Amino acid sequence: MFTKTFAALIAAAVVLGAPTPPAPSETNILQFALSLEHLERAFYTGALAQYDAQAFADAGFPAWVRGRFTQISAHEQTHVDALTAALGDQAPQPCQYSFPYTDPRSFVALSFAIEGVGAAAYQGAAKFIDDKDTLGVAASILSVEERQVAWVSSAVLKQQPWDGPFETALTPTGAFSLASPFITSCPSSNPALPVTPLPALSISTSTPWPGSTIQLTFDNPDGANAAYAVWLNGLEAVYTPLDGNKQTTVPSGMRGTVYVGVTSNTQVPLTDASMVTGLAIVQMPFDSMAGAADNA
Known part of the structure; x- marks a missing residue:
């Protein structure tokens, strides 16, 4: 097992999928941000149109849960409007989406994941924004997204309000690998996004125990050396070797x-060239009610 601590390697800028020069422009980053906001807006408006207050009540949620999701939906629409205005005729249009929720409870769980990816994408993209006013707007959106993640996790799901003292940052390639399964088609006029498409990764359990062995499943059409799993949590990247059966500890x-994700090496900084797959999400939750011994 190999651990890379981002704080100790800050000069090397160890982030998932860090692009090689030239870096994406501010316009590219805003276009990517708007693409994610379009997805989030469609996610909330579609689910809220399908599940009314009674559906949430039947699923065991108090009335204020759907009310807060209605507010989050309005936030995402406002984000879309603000980014669209900033980009003008360079703004990408909404795509067609398909989300795998089947009831209010699966919608809530998926909301937690989507909001987390959106927040991590904003954090990872911040370093590409030079204009201070634009950076301020992005930071304001990021703060709201993080509050929404914390609310869904702690108030609704009764799990952790945060992961730890640091948030995890994802650059566009990493975030897109998690968002792209929900996109079925996009207008041909949309600008190309600053991402490297990567094969999908699935794992045998989404809630693994430390020390357990899990199975990773992915295609490797280019025959890349799939040698390690990389685990991103806060400012840490932990590498664990893969065996010949695509299993790891x-x-x-x-x-x-x-x-x-799966990488070919433990090179610092980690680049798209080292990534064999996109990302998958695992949850190692802890209760929202902290005890005296819980210092997370």
């Missing part, structure tokens, strides 16, 4: 939401 010390 779950590391200890991970808490909350963890992003997992």
